[in-house]
Amino acid sequence: MASASTVTLDAHAKIGSDGPTTFHTRTTYMRGADLLVKTLAAAGVTRIFSLSGNQIMPVYDACFDVGIEITHTRHEAAAVFMAEAYAQLTGTVGVAMVTAGAGAANALGPLFTASESETPVLLLTGDSPLGQDGRGAFQELDQVPMTTPVTKLSFRPTRATDFGTDTARALRIALSGRSGPVHMALPFDLVDADATGGEIPSALGKEPMPLSDADLQNITQAIAKAKRPLILCGPSMNDTRNRGKLAALQDALGAPAIAMESPRGLKDPALGNVGKALAQADLIVTLGKRIDFTLGFGGTNVVAAACDWIVVQPCATERDRAHRNLGTRLQACFAADPRDSIDALVSAGQGGHDAWRKEVATHIAARSFSEGDTVPSGKITPAQLCAAVQRQIDKAEHSVMICDGGEFGQWAQAATNADLRVTNGISGAIGGGLCYGIGAKAAHPDATVFALMGDGTVGFHFAEFETAARVGLPYVVVIGNDERWNAEHQIQLRDYGPDRLIGCELSGARYDEAAKGLGAHGEYVTDLADLDAALDRAVQSGKPACVNVQIEGLPAPSGAAH
Numbered sequence: 001m002a003s004a005s006t007v008t009l010d011a012h013a014k015i016g017s018d019g020p021t022t023f024h025t026r027t028t029y030m031r032g033a034d035l036l037v038k039t040l041a042a043a044g045v046t047r048i049f050s051l052s053g054n055q056i057m058p059v060y061d062a063c064f065d066v067g068i069e070i071t072h073t074r075h076e077a078a079a080v081f082m083a084e085a086y087a088q089l090t091g092t093v094g095v096a097m098v099t100a101g102a103g104a105a106n107a108l109g110p111l112f113t114a115s116e117s118e119t120p121v122l123l124l125t126g127d128s129p130l131g132q133d134g135r136g137a138f139q140e141l142d143q144v145p146m147t148t149p150v151t152k153l154s155f156r157p158t159r160a161t162d163f164g165t166d167t168a169r170a171l172r173i174a175l176s177g178r179s180g181p182v183h184m185a186l187p188f189d190l191v192d193a194d195a196t197g198g199e200i201p202s203a204l205g206k207e208p209m210p211l212s213d214a215d216l217q218n219i220t221q222a223i224a225k226a227k228r229p230l231i232l233c234g235p236s237m238n239d240t241r242n243r244g245k246l247a248a249l250q251d252a253l254g255a256p257a258i259a260m261e262s263p264r265g266l267k268d269p270a271l272g273n274v275g276k277a278l279a280q281a282d283l284i285v286t287l288g289k290r291i292d293f294t295l296g297f298g299g300t301n302v303v304a305a306a307c308d309w310i311v312v313q314p315c316a317t318e319r320d321r322a323h324r325n326l327g328t329r330l331q332a333c334f335a336a337d338p339r340d341s342i343d344a345l346v347s348a349g350q351g352g353h354d355a356w357r358k359e360v361a362t363h364i365a366a367r368s369f370s371e372g373d374t375v376p377s378g379k380i381t382p383a384q385l386c387a388a389v390q391r392q393i394d395k396a397e398h399s400v401m402i403c404d405g406g407e408f409g410q411w412a413q414a415a416t417n418a419d420l421r422v423t424n425g426i427s428g429a430i431g432g433g434l435c436y437g438i439g440a441k442a443a444h445p446d447a448t449v450f451a452l453m454g455d456g457t458v459g460f461h462f463a464e465f466e467t468a469a470r471v472g473l474p475y476v477v478v479i480g481n482d483e484r485w486n487a488e489h490q491i492q493l494r495d496y497g498p499d500r501l502i503g504c505e506l507s508g509a510r511y512d513e514a515a516k517g518l519g520a521h522g523e524y525v526t527d528l529a530d531l532d533a534a535l536d537r538a539v540q541s542g543k544p545a546c547v548n549v550q551i552e553g554l555p556a557p558s559g560a561a562h
Helices: 032-042 054-066 076-090 102-106 108-116 143-150 160-175 213-225 245-253 274-280 293-298 316-329 342-348 354-365 382-395 406-415 433-443 464-471 486-495 511-517 528-540
Strands: 012-016 019-024 047-050 069-072 094-098 121-127 153-155 182-187 229-233 257-259 283-287 308-312 330-334 399-403 420-423 448-454 476-481 521-525 545-550
Touching: 032 054, 032 160, 047 054, 047 076, 054 069, 054 094, 054 121, 054 182, 069 464, 076 094, 076 102, 076 108, 076 121, 076 420, 076 433, 094 102, 102 108, 102 121, 102 143, 108 121, 108 143, 121 143, 121 160, 143 153, 143 182, 153 160, 160 182, 213 229, 213 283, 213 308, 213 330, 213 342, 229 245, 245 257, 245 342, 274 354, 293 316, 308 316, 316 330, 382 406, 382 448, 382 476, 382 528, 399 406, 399 433, 406 448, 406 476, 406 486, 420 433, 433 448, 433 464, 433 476, 476 511, 476 528, 511 521, 511 545, 521 528, 528 545
Parallel strands: 047 069, 047 094, 094 121, 121 182, 153 182, 229 257, 229 283, 283 308, 308 330, 399 420, 399 448, 448 476, 476 545, 521 545
Antiparallel strands: 012 019
């Protein structure tokens, strides 16, 4: 543990009993805010995504002294989404900071998304002073019970001198085990209080939770003895977050290794006919993959009753869920973080199962569409739009693809492939895509970043085009515009018929023109012949770009290729 130094601070805003307009003079002590940001800096944090507010102004002020950059957003939820993408693409904890009251409440939804995607995010929220609890302070709100269901840990410090150890604990918990978001509410009187003598922990890393040698041997031997083994991996094990590791694991163990991160589960268009592979498997090993609705709860209608299961899961709640859903078919359940054992599993592998691996690869590669498909309306199809974007990706030296949810988001996930990818994740929530693009460009400034989303999705955080333009983070937003909430439209069409369609229509709004007004480059495309040139101009503009493409609203692809 290293002692934090005392610093001299400039005047800053203070929230007192008369509201947020009083000030106090220069001080020479270290505030809680300074201890907080020094701890973040010691942990390697260089950027915070934030929307400003009264209670967090001392933290903004403290960031000057440690060189932490603040990316200032237009909505609190956007800050959390940006931090989520940034975390996934850097392998670090993404930090978001918002103010108290409604600011904290606005940030709640994306915490659920980050929890489901197993992304380590630290949300810092301003809070009313401890000394005014229960008196009706400005923006007083009991935040901890509100965020507890969607975080690994939510807490409110009680001493300014604890901000160092509290922040270190929050970062460590976010990263360790089943990674996910953590919330720390910052009472204003502690943020502004004297924290001289507070400690900045020197070791802030993830707590490892590897498999034992005996458990490694049991798993590798079980895979070697099986005829048709499958390895299913959770979101934190995907190729973007563990570059090249799944391919190495598959080659070493001889079992197909599949990362699952879509709410559509076995009907994820990006995984083709993966359901056929599960139906044939005689052993399934899950590495951090939750046994939930995405696997049909492990039911025998999805996997043969004779199929054995081995679960590797760091979270006790998820191990209990596995026992509840699998019953006697669960042959072994290990309390371990598979990310801490990938290299050991690779070293212990015995290979084999070549024919089975080839068969599963064929299932996963199956697609029910092609770029050559046309529609009677003559409009651009989702497949044609995705193919044009893929041509841009193929030209890029380094690429990142953002795929939001909804029907067009499923097309994007199934029909595009970049070096790195961020999706809306298992939560099924839409609307974060535009924000993810900013987080992605901040994480990989030299990459060509595309964010694909529908016209419904883009409306959630449209003002963040201004953020991207203001902070100089150019990337390309491609809108598959079918003038409706197409996922819900398809449900209504299927379940209730064409005469009972309601509440899903959108207009032909010129999102491209609106984006121009916010400082972005805009393109509007209605003809397939114009699409490639429009995408070229967007990439080359050097600005955040909005390519608004009128498409036919087709249902997401699924099933075997024809």
